[in-house]
Amino acid sequence: MFEFHIDFQGQHLAEQVTQGVISFFGVIAFLVGLIAQDIRLSMYIFAAGVVVAAFSVIPAWPYLRKSPIKWLPSREKLAAAAAAAAASKQESSPSDLKDKKTA
Amino acid sequence: MNSLQNRANAVMAFSISAIFCLLGAIAFSALIIPSNPSGAVALDSIKVVTGRYDRNWVDYKTRNNEFANTVMRIDADLSSLFHWNTKQLFVYAVAEYSTPTHPKNQIVLWDTIIKRKSAAVISKRGLNNKYSLIDVNKKWTDINANVSLHWNIVPYVGFMTYGHSKASEGYAFPLPSGIQT
Numbered sequence: 001m002f003e004f005h006i007d008f009q010g011q012h013l014a015e016q017v018t019q020g021v022i023s024f025f026g027v028i029a030f031l032v033g034l035i036a037q038d039i040r041l042s043m044y045i046f047a048a049g050v051v052v053a054a055f056s057v058i059p060a061w062p063y064l065r066k067s068p069i070k071w072l073p074s075r076e077k078l079a080a081a082a083a084a085a086a087a088s089k090q091e092s093s094p095s096d097l098k099d100k101k102t103a
Numbered sequence: 104m105n106s107l108q109n110r111a112n113a114v115m116a117f118s119i120s121a122i123f124c125l126l127g128a129i130a131f132s133a134l135i136i137p138s139n140p141s142g143a144v145a146l147d148s149i150k151v152v153t154g155r156y157d158r159n160w161v162d163y164k165t166r167n168n169e170f171a172n173t174v175m176r177i178d179a180d181l182s183s184l185f186h187w188n189t190k191q192l193f194v195y196a197v198a199e200y201s202t203p204t205h206p207k208n209q210i211v212l213w214d215t216i217i218k219r220k221s222a223a224v225i226s227k228r229g230l231n232n233k234y235s236l237i238d239v240n241k242k243w244t245d246i247n248a249n250v251s252l253h254w255n256i257v258p259y260v261g262f263m264t265y266g267h268s269k270a271s272e273g274y275a276f277p278l279p280s281g282i283q284t
Contacts (some may be wrong), residue, residue: 004107011104018114026121028126037187039259046125050118058110084197 010064014057021056025049123246130261133188142179142252142268144196147229149173151243151276154283169243170283171236171276175213177227179252179268185220192217194225199270200248202240210236212250243276250274 006014024044034044049092057064104110156168164271181192194213212232217223221278238246253267 005105014104015113018110018117020115022118022121026125030125031133032112033129033187034132039187042125042129042187046122050114053118054111054114058107058114068226089105 004060006060006064007068009067009068010060014064017057018053021053022049025052105283110198115217124257126260129188130258133186133258133261134264136186138179138183138186140179140184140254140266140268142181142194142225142254143177143271144250144268145176145271146250146274147174147176149188150281151279152281152283153279156241158179166282167182168237168241169279171232171243173212173232173236175230175232175244175250177213177225177230177252179225180223181217181225181254182220182223182268184254184266185223188258188261190218190257190259192223193257195253195255196250197253197267198236198248198250200246200273202238208238210234212236246276247273248276 025048029042029045029049032045033039104113120130150173151169151171153166154168154170155166175196177196179194181194184192193214193216196212198210198212199208211234213230214233215225217225249270249272251268251270253265255268258264
């Protein structure tokens, strides 16, 4: 399925990209409009900036999901792993288990 | 910014803030763009007639209000007022005079709206006044009025600005010479 969520680094980057792109296009829109003496051109350039910013951060692009959070394993999994270890302990030698734990 | 809606909201919210800054910059830039408009109004003739102030009055007998009918000549070049924040110009000719009871009177004689730079050069002859030239005192005796061309820049965004040409010489109003039909 589609992924809509991004990680923490991605959220910081998305905010910077949004503000940077829109501000940059705003400044360009003002300067071009002032030189061309055309307010309509200015508005179109600004609108293009909003579209570019929206396109670059609203979808959860891979560049916003580069550093996903590495969670600790859940308690259930730990318990299952311990149970499996206990089961294998009865079959294998105690020295084997010791090696596994220290490893 | 973690969810799709949240990012869409952030983009839209920041774009609203940014466009207000852009519009503010446009509004202030319009104030410092230089222009050199010129304009002049002259009256070729003035005729004063008497009539009723209001046609809807039930009193049909008292035609004692004096109307001044003028023929105007207007020359203006307002094309330099069209910059990137000019939506249209409202141009109006104003007669200004003083009477003992009212020191400053201004009456609009004629007006027009200019929407394009190509239409901003005005050269009109034989214009009659669009609006009645009547004084609050009803009489035009001993009046010496000058006329000037005023303009109002209507912006797309920002401040309404006004300007006017130099006033013409004073015109003396003649005695009534007829009855307005």
